[in-house]
Amino acid sequence: MKLLSRLLKNAGSLNFILGASILAGIVATLLQVSIIGLGFVTFMTRLADFPWALLLVLAICAGIFRFEEQYLGHLVAFKILSKFRNLTYQKIMKLAPAKLDGQHSSDLLKLLVQDIEQIEIFYAHTLSPIVIAIIVSIIQVIGFWIVKPSLGVVALIAYLVMGMVLPLISSRTMKKSASELSQSELTNQRLMSEMVNGKFELQQYQAVNKQTDKINAATADYWQINQTKVAKQERQGILMQLVLVVSLLVFLLVALKTSSSFVAVLVFPFTFSRVLALASLPGSLSGGLLAAKNLFGLFDEQPEVTDQGEHQISEINQIDLHDTTFAYPSRPTDEVLSHVNLKIQQTERIGLIGKSGEGKSTIVKLIMRWYEAQSGTVQLNDINNEEIALNNQRSLINYVSQNAQIFATTIRENLVLRDNEIQDDRIWNVLKWVHLDEIIRNLPDQLDTEISDSKRTLSAGEIQRLELARALLNPSSLLVLDEPTSNLDVLNEAIILNAVKQYYHGTVVIVTHRMSTLAICDRVLRLNQGQLEPA
Ligand SMILES: Nc1ncnc2c1ncn2[C@@H]1O[C@H](COP(=O)(O)OP(=O)(O)OP(=O)(O)O)[C@@H](O)[C@H]1O
Numbered sequence: 001m002k003l004l005s006r007l008l009k010n011a012g013s014l015n016f017i018l019g020a021s022i023l024a025g026i027v028a029t030l031l032q033v034s035i036i037g038l039g040f041v042t043f044m045t046r047l048a049d050f051p052w053a054l055l056l057v058l059a060i061c062a063g064i065f066r067f068e069e070q071y072l073g074h075l076v077a078f079k080i081l082s083k084f085r086n087l088t089y090q091k092i093m094k095l096a097p098a099k100l101d102g103q104h105s106s107d108l109l110k111l112l113v114q115d116i117e118q119i120e121i122f123y124a125h126t127l128s129p130i131v132i133a134i135i136v137s138i139i140q141v142i143g144f145w146i147v148k149p150s151l152g153v154v155a156l157i158a159y160l161v162m163g164m165v166l167p168l169i170s171s172r173t174m175k176k177s178a179s180e181l182s183q184s185e186l187t188n189q190r191l192m193s194e195m196v197n198g199k200f201e202l203q204q205y206q207a208v209n210k211q212t213d214k215i216n217a218a219t220a221d222y223w224q225i226n227q228t229k230v231a232k233q234e235r236q237g238i239l240m241q242l243v244l245v246v247s248l249l250v251f252l253l254v255a256l257k258t259s260s261s262f263v264a265v266l267v268f269p270f271t272f273s274r275v276l277a278l279a280s281l282p283g284s285l286s287g288g289l290l291a292a293k294n295l296f297g298l299f300d301e302q303p304e305v306t307d308q309g310e311h312q313i314s315e316i317n318q319i320d321l322h323d324t325t326f327a328y329p330s331r332p333t334d335e336v337l338s339h340v341n342l343k344i345q346q347t348e349r350i351g352l353i354g355k356s357g358e359g360k361s362t363i364v365k366l367i368m369r370w371y372e373a374q375s376g377t378v379q380l381n382d383i384n385n386e387e388i389a390l391n392n393q394r395s396l397i398n399y400v401s402q403n404a405q406i407f408a409t410t411i412r413e414n415l416v417l418r419d420n421e422i423q424d425d426r427i428w429n430v431l432k433w434v435h436l437d438e439i440i441r442n443l444p445d446q447l448d449t450e451i452s453d454s455k456r457t458l459s460a461g462e463i464q465r466l467e468l469a470r471a472l473l474n475p476s477s478l479l480v481l482d483e484p485t486s487n488l489d490v491l492n493e494a495i496i497l498n499a500v501k502q503y504y505h506g507t508v509v510i511v512t513h514r515m516s517t518l519a520i521c522d523r524v525l526r527l528n529q530g531q532l533e534p535a
Contacts, residue, residue, distance in 0.1 A: 003292045011123060014076050014083065018128060021072035025132040028065035029274055030139060031058055036270045040263045069128075077124035084116045084295065091299055098304035098370040110189050111298060115291035122288020126281050133163050133274040140271045148260040151251065155268065158247035162240060163275040170236045171286055177229040178286040182294075184222040191215045244272060304329065304371050307390040316380050316396050316477035316507065317346040319367055324376035326359075326366060336362045338530035339376065346477075349501075349508040351518040353535055354527035360511040363527070364480045367509070368397055398471035402483040404463045408452035411440060415447075415470050422473055430472050433499045434465040461492035468496055472503055481510045485517050493517065 008015055035058050042051060088111065137159040145152025195202065195211050202208045248269055255265045321342040327335045336359040344350055352360045365371055366378050369385050378385045385393060407414055415430075416422040424447065431437040439462060443449045451457050458466065464484065471479060479500065485493040493516060500508060501520045510517060518524050524535040 003289050003296065006296060007119070007123060007292050010087065011080060011083070014079050017072050017076045017079070018124070021069050021076060022128045022131050022135075024065045024068035024072065025128060026135050026139075028062050028069055029132065029136045031062035031065065032273075033140065033267065033271055035059060035062065037263060037267045040266045044263060073124055073128060077120050080123050081116060081120045084119055085112060088112055088116065088295065088298065091301075094303050095298075095301055098365075109193075110186055111294060114185060115294050118287045118291035119295065122285065122292070126285055126288055129274065129277050129281065133278050136271075136274045137163060144264060144268075147264045148255070148258050150254050150258055151260055151264055154247070154251050154254050155271070158243070158251070158272075159275050162243055162247070162272070163278045166236060166240060166243065167278050167281060167285075170232065173232055174229070175286040175290075177225065177232065178290050180225045181222070181229060182287070182290055184218065184225050188215070188218050188222055191218055240276065244269075244276070305369055305390065306386070309386055309388045309390065309393075311383050311388045312392050313381055313383070313388060313396070315346075318379075318381055319344040319478070319507070320377070320379040320382070321363070321366065321373075322377045322379065324366065324373045324378060326362060326371065326373045328362075328371070335530060337366075337373075340530070340532050342525070342532055344507060344509065346507055347505065348523065349521045350510070351521035351524040351535075352509065352511045352527060353513065353518070353524060356513075358527040359530065360527050361482055363532075364399075364482060364509055364511060367478075368399060368480065369393060396477045397480060398474055398476045398478070399480045399482070400464075400467050400471050400484050402464075402486050404460075404467040406451060406453050406463060406466075408450075410445075410448050410450055411443075411466070412447040414451065414466065415473055417470070419474070427469075427473065430469045430503075433472060433503045434469045435495045436462060436465050436469060461488045464488060464492065465495060465499075468499060472499065477506045479504055479506055479508045481508065481512075483512055484510070485512070485514060490516070 011018070035055060038051070038055065038058070092108065137156075141152050141156045141159065143152075144155045191211070191214055195215065198211075202211050251268050252265050254260075255262070319342070321340050324337055324340045324342075325335060326337040327333065340363070342363070352363060354360050362371075366373055369378070369390065372378075372386065380388060380393065407417075412424075412427065415427055427447065428437055431440060439458070440446055440449070443457065449457060468484070481500070485496055488496070493514070497517065497520045508520075510521060512518065525532045526535040
C-alpha cells in the first residue's frame with residue numbers, strides 16, 4: 001500500500017490522465033453491456049420495433065469511450081516511462097560519483113530499462129483495469145439487485161471470487177516467481193555485460209567456453225523459472241473458466257427459481273469481461289511492485305556529500321588537507337588515510353606515489369569532494385570545502401582517469417561536451433598540443449567523425465590524448481590526472497606530459513606508479529600506511 005501511494009505521488013499530474021482513462025473505460029463497458037441488454041430485450045419483445053438508431057448511437061459512443069480509454073492509457077504509459085527515467089537519471093546524477101563508485105553498470109541498466117518498464121505496465125495497464133473492474137462490478141451488482149436481489153447476490157459472489165479471491169491466491173505464488181525471475185534477469189545481464197566487456201581477456205585466457213556455459217546455465221535457469229510462472233498462470237486461467245461456468249449455472253438456477261427476467265440470464269455472461277481481465281494481472285502486479293521497490297530503493301539513497309555550501313570561488317589557489325582521516329563508508333573501520341597533511345600552492349605540479357591500494361586515488365577523491373573526511377579538514381582557498389557550492393567547486397576541477405570516457409557522438413561533441421561556444425579554431429589548436437590535429441584532419445569527417453566505446457576509430461593512446469584535449473579546452477584551476485599514462489607507450493606518455501607542462505597553467509595533481517611520469521612534477525609525495533611523506 002505504501003509503495004502504491006508513493007507511486008501515485010510520484011506520478012503527479014499523470015494521475016488525472018489515468019483517472020480520465022478509467023472513467024472512459026467504465027462508461028465504455030457499461031455502454032457495451034447496455035447495448036447487449038437492449039438487444040435481448042427488444043429481441044424478446046417486439047423485433048419489428050428494434051431501436052436501430054438508439055443502438056447505433058450507443059455503439060458509436062461505446063467505441064469513442066473505448067478509444068479514449070486506450071488512447072489515454074497509452075499516453076499515460078509513455079509519459080510515465082519518460083517521467084521515471086528522468087527522475088532516475090536525476091537521482092543518479094545526485095548520487096554520482098561516490099555512490100556509483102564500484103556500482104555494477106548492468107544493475108543500473110536493469111533498473112533504467114526493465115524495472116521502469118515493469119512500473120509502466122503496472123501503472124498504466126494494471127491499476128486502471130483493477131479500478132475499472134471494481135467500479136463496473138459494483139454498478140452491475142446494483143443492476144442485477146434491482147432486477148432481483150438474489151441475482152445481485154449471486155453476481156456479487158461470482159465477481160468477488162473471480163476478481164479478488166482467485167487473483168489474490170495466485171498473487172501469493174506469483175510474488176515468489178516474480179522475485180526469482182527478476183533475480184535471474186539480473187544474473188543474465190551481469191553475465192552478458194561481463195562477456196562483452198571482458199571479451200579480450202576471455203579470448204586471451206581461452207575462457208570463452210566457460211563463460212558461455214555460465215550464460216547457458218543462467219538462461220536455462222531463467223527459462224525454467226519463466227515456465228513455472230507461465231504454468232501457474234495457465235492453471236489459474238483454467239480455474240477461472242471453471243468458476244465462470246459454475247457461476248452461470250447458479251445464476252440460471254436462481255433466475256428460474258425466482259422467475260426473473262430471462263434477459264438478465266442472457267446478459268450475465270457478458271458482464272465478466274473486466275473481471276476476467278484481472279486473472280492475468282497478479283504477475284504484473286507483483287512484478288510492478290517489486291520494480292517499484294527497487295526504484296524507490298535507489299530514490300531513497302542519500303548522496304555521500306551534501307550540497308549546502310554557499311561560497312562561490314572563481315579559482316582554486318590553494319588546497320589544504322589538515323589532519324585528515326578517512327575510511328570508505330562501506331568499510332568504516334578500515335582507515336585508508338590517517339591524519340594526512342598536505343598543502344598545495346597554485347600552479348604547483350604534485351606527484352602522488354605509493355604502493356597499490358595505499359589510498360592515492362582516495363586523496364584526490366577527497367580534494368574533488370566525492371567523499372567527506374571523517375575528521376580533519378579539506379580546504380580550498382582556506383575555506384572548508386563543504387562550505388563551497390558543489391557545482392562551483394567541481395566546475396573548477398578537471399579529472400582525467402586511466403579509463404577515458406567516450407560518448408557515442410562526434411569527436412567535436414566529445415571535446416566540447418555541452419559548451420557550444422567553443423569554436424573549431426580553438427579545438428584544432430588544442431588538438432595540435434596533443435598531436436592529434438593531423439590524425440583527425442585525415443579522417444573523412446574530421447571533427448564530425450562519430451566515435452563510441454564500440455566504434456573507437458582512434459587508438460587507446462589517441463583516445464587518452466583526446467580526453468586530455470577535452471580537459472585543456474575547459475578552463476579550470478586544478479587538473480587531476482589519475483594514472484593517466486599507465487596504459488600508454490613512451491611516445492604517448494611524452495606527448496601528454498609535454499602538453500600538460502606547456503599548456504596547462506593551473507595546479508596539477510598526478511597519481512602514478514610510473515617514475516617517468518613524475519618528471520614534470522615540482523614535488524613528489526609518497527603515501528605510506530595512510531601517511532604522506534616526501535619521496
Ligand atoms: N569505493 C570504495 N569503497 C570501499 N573501498 C574502496 C573504494 N575505493 C577504494 N577502496 C579501497 O581503499 C583503499 C585505497 O584505494 P585507492 O584506490 O585510493 O588506492 P590507490 O593507492 O590509488 O591504489 P592503486 O595504485 O592500485 O590505484 C584500497 O584498499 C581500496 O580497496
